Amino acid sequence: MPAVSRYSRCTLSLLSLSYVALACLCMRPAETLAFGFGDVAAKAKALAASAFKAPSLDLPKELRDLEYERYRTIRYRPEARQWRGLPFELAFFHRGWHFDLPVKINEVANGVRELKLDPQAFDYGGIKVDAEQLRKLGAAGFQVLFPINSAKVKDEVLAVLGASYFRALGKEQRYGASARGLALDVAAQTGEEFPRFVEFWLERPAAGARELTFYALLDSKSAAGAYRFVFTPGVSTTMDVKAQLYLRNGVAKLGVAPLTSMFFSGENQRQSGDDYRPEVHDSDGLSVHAGNDEWIWRPLVNPKRLLVTSFSTTDPRGFGLMQRDRSFGDYQDLEQRFELRPSVWVQPKGKWGAGRIELVQIPAPDETNDNIVAYWVPDKAPASGKPFDLEYRLLWEKERETRPPLGEVRQTRRGRGFPRTADNSIGLVIDFDGGSKPESKTEFGARSEAGEKPPTAQVWSDPNGQVLEQAVLPNDATGGWRLHLRLKQVDEAKPVELRATLRDGARPVSETWSYILPPL
Numbered sequence: 457m458p459a460v461s462r463y464s465r466c467t468l469s470l471l472s473l474s475y476v477a478l479a480c481l482c483m484r485p486a487e488t489l490a491f492g493f494g495d496v497a498a499k500a501k502a503l504a505a506s507a508f509k510a511p512s513l514d515l516p517k518e519l520r521d522l523e524y525e526r527y528r529t530i531r532y533r534p535e536a537r538q539w540r541g542l543p544f545e546l547a548f549f550h551r552g553w554h555f556d557l558p559v560k561i562n563e564v565a566n567g568v569r570e571l572k573l574d575p576q577a578f579d580y581g582g583i584k585v586d587a588e589q590l591r592k593l594g595a596a597g598f599q600v601l602f603p604i605n606s607a608k609v610k611d612e613v614l615a616v617l618g619a620s621y622f623r624a625l626g627k628e629q630r631y632g633a634s635a636r637g638l639a640l641d642v643a644a645q646t647g648e649e650f651p652r653f654v655e656f657w658l659e660r661p662a663a664g665a666r667e668l669t670f671y672a673l674l675d676s677k678s679a680a681g682a683y684r685f686v687f688t689p690g691v692s693t694t695m696d697v698k699a700q701l702y703l704r705n706g707v708a709k710l711g712v713a714p715l716t717s718m719f720f721s722g723e724n725q726r727q728s729g730d731d732y733r734p735e736v737h738d739s740d741g742l743s744v745h746a747g748n749d750e751w752i753w754r755p756l757v758n759p760k761r762l763l764v765t766s767f768s769t770t771d772p773r774g775f776g777l778m779q780r781d782r783s784f785g786d787y788q789d790l791e792q793r794f795e796l797r798p799s800v801w802v803q804p805k806g807k808w809g810a811g812r813i814e815l816v817q818i819p820a821p822d823e824t825n826d827n828i829v830a831y832w833v834p835d836k837a838p839a840s841g842k843p844f845d846l847e848y849r850l851l852w853e854k855e856r857e858t859r860p861p862l863g864e865v866r867q868t869r870r871g872r873g874f875p876r877t878a879d880n881s882i883g884l885v886i887d888f889d890g891g892s893k894p895e896s897k898t899e900f901g902a903r904s905e906a907g908e909k910p911p912t913a914q915v916w917s918d919p920n921g922q923v924l925e926q927a928v929l930p931n932d933a934t935g936g937w938r939l940h941l942r943l944k945q946v947d948e949a950k951p952v953e954l955r956a957t958l959r960d961g962a963r964p965v966s967e968t969w970s971y972i973l974p975p976l
Contacts, residue, residue, distance in 0.1 A: 491564045491657060496671045496682035497700045497843075499655075503673070503680035504702035504841060510677075511557050511654075516589060519552040527553035529581025536577035537601070538563070544602050544661045544668050545610055546571075548595040549617050550578055558594030559653060565660035598656070600668060602689045613689045619652040620674055621716070624852045625798065626693040632717065632738035632797025633777050635850055637674050637683055638701065639711030639831050643764050643816050646708060651676035653683075678707050692857055693798075695850040703840045710838075711814070711831035713802045713848050717777045719756040720823040724868040724884075724971075733788050736823050738797045739777035741865075742815050742830055743858070747771040751860035751967035755868045756828055759817050759974040763951065766812040766833070767970075775813045776801035776851075776858065777830055780866065798852040802832070805847040810835040863888040863936065863958060863966035873924070873942040881924060881942050882973065888958055888966045889936040911958040911965050913939050921945060921952035921973065928958065939969075948976040 513520075530550045538546035550573075551558060561571045575590040597617035601610040604627050616622040620637030640649040651674050658670040667688040674681040681701040688694045697713075717739040721727040727736070737756065744752040746769040757763070778799035781787070787794040811834040820827035838844035851858060866887045873881025910928040917923050925942040937958060945952055952973040958966035 491568050491671075493671060493682060493684045493698060493700075496657070496673055496684070499673055500680040500682040500700060501702055501843070503675055504704050508675070508677045508704060513556060515551055515556045515593065516586070518583065518585065519550075520556055522553045522583070524553060526581075526583065527555075530583065531579045531581065532599075533577055533579055536574070538571060539661060542661050542663060543665050544600055546658065547599045547601065548573060548577070549597040549599065549615075551593055551596040555596040555618050557596070557652065559597060560655040561595055561598055562655070562657045563660055564657050568657065598658075600687070604689050604693075613693065614668075614687060616653070616656070619650045620672075624687070624689070624693045624695060624850075626689065626852050626854055627691045628796065629798045629852065629854050630793050630796040632779065632794070633800045634716045634826065635695075635800060636714040636716060637672065637699070638676075638679065638681060639709075639714035639829065640676065640678055641708045642711055642714075642814075642829055642831070643762060643818075644708045649676055649678055649707075651679055651681070674701075678705055679703050691855065693852040695852075696847070697850060698847045699845070701838065701844040701846075702842070703838055703844075705840055707837065709814075709833055711829075711833060712808075712846060713804075713850075714829060714831035715777045715800050715802065716826045717756075717800075717828040718820070718823060718826050719758055719817070719828050720820055721758065722756070722781075724755050724870045725757055735781060735786050735794070736789070736792075737779075737794060739779050739799070739828060740781055741778055742775065742813075743778045743801075743860075744769075744775045744813055745773040745860075747773060749773070751862065751864075752970050753860075753865045753967050754815065754970045754972070755865070757817055757972065757974055758820055758827065760819055761975065762819065763817040763972060763974060764814065765817075765953075765972055766814040768810075768812045770810045771807050772804055772811075772813060772832065774801055774803045774858065775830060775832070777828060778856075778858075779854075780856070780864075782854075782856075796854065798854055799856065799858070801851040801853060801858045803849040803851065803858075804832075805849065808832065808834065808846065860967040862964060863890055865967065865969050866934065866936065868969070868971065873944075881944050884941040884943070884954075884971070886939040886941070886956065886969050887931055887934065887936060888939065889934055910937060911960050914957045914959055915939075915941065916955045917943065918953045920947055920950050921954060945973065945976065951975055 532547040575587040600614040623634040653672045655673040672683040684698040686696040720736040742754045816829040818827040869885040873883045931938045954971045
């Protein structure tokens with residue numbers, strides 16, 4: 457697209473005022489000609505109306521066959537970054553390993569220009585490549601840097617790489633859970649389809665910019681879509697997302713605002729083996745703020761078989777894959793620092809209607825696999841060729857600003873029903889602490905310390921679980937309450953679904969603990 461001046465040019469003649477009048481009618485402010493979301497939406501609509509074209513793989517063998525550790529040695533040189541000297545700086549990811557498909561990256565600044573990949577901008581870490589051959593390859597994705605932890609150093613705060621995946625960081629965070637543009641047919645028998653971002657447009661930031669706006673075009677066999685992201689790094693980093701989707705054909709499951717994470721082991725599922733670390737996970741639970749204002753907490757598990765569960769609700773207020781364990785002692789891992797991994801919260805804008813928040817938990821043999829997926833599934837999918845609009849905010853948090861107002865689940869521990877004698881019963885211990893409201897914390901602590909009558913536990917189990925005992929006791933160490941459950945799994949080959957809420961009479965004083973006990 458050619459550069460656009462402030463006004464479109466018209467031929468003027470000093471010989472006739474009529475020409476001047478005509479010229480004034482031709483003048484249009486640059487804003488009406490600037491690139492924006494509508495341009496990407498038009499491209500997405502046109503894509504969806506045409507047959508899908510699978511991308512061709514033109515990656516040289518020496519890059520395609522790279523192992524992960526070798527791929528990581530390819531680094532973008534700091535001095536080659538785009539927008540040097542501005543608050544935000546831009547670097548590219550090289551193609552290689554699993555990231556073998558190119559994306560087109562454009563800058564929006566007085567028009568649109570493509571940012572070409574320059575092989576000389578990379579340090580290949582000893583990998584022998586043909587620089588001339590690489591000039592035509594294009595980048596695999598991009599990263600954004602910003603002085604989030606120190607005014608003197610620009611740290612990576614956003615990485616957009618692979619299919620429609622992206623992940624961001626707030627202050628003093630480490631990469632963990634990821635977000636995606638769209639998820640199609642997750643855990644379906646037909647197999648999952650992975651839409652991918654094929655082109656980006658990034659607005660060149662101003663000298664004092666605190667936010668970065670960019671656009672993305674998504675394409676796949678079944679769908680096309682337009683996206684606008686307004687990215688604001690901070691203590692908690694936010695991303696305001698606007699999307700317009702078009703389906704080429706019907707899909708079994710449309711997953712909106714998908715999040716992806718890793719859970720290998722935790723308090724409720726200890727590892728077998730000699731790993732010295734007590735827990736290994738990027739997220740330890742799914743939090744749901746339902747449309748009826750109920751807060752639900754589901755601890756994650758690493759199941760032996762695929763486990764798909766959901767929460768039906770209308771106009772959800774939010775959901776997220778959260779990391780509640782924030783102590784180094786929870787993990788004891790100096791390299792991974794799981795306690796610094798962000799929680800990622802989806803906050804819908806407007807009414808999303810009826811649907812369900814679905815959680816997919818996939819068996820993982822180790823911590824290298826992202827085996828957790830959560831997303832929103834609308835009850836009514838859009839018709840083929842018709843626009844489907846939605847907006848939401850993503851929050852990448854460490855200090856846990858998004859919390860239930862009532863008592864929250866701090867940990868879930870699982871063991872034998874009787875510690876000394878095995879009787880095939882299962883023991884569960886659930887600790888509740890005060891929530892985000894000061895009066896809730898005070899109430900929890902004051903009731904516990906004063907030795908008052910504890911709240912009652914409303915416990916529910918599906919028919920495959922038989923609750924044998926339950927008791928609520930004060931937790932003197934935390935000032936909260938501990939719920940003890942002992943139960944039996946009627947059919948050990950089937951899961952058990954459990955729910956529990958602490959109540960003061962008819963009034964709930966905690967979020968809802970919702971747990972899936974996997975088959976043995």
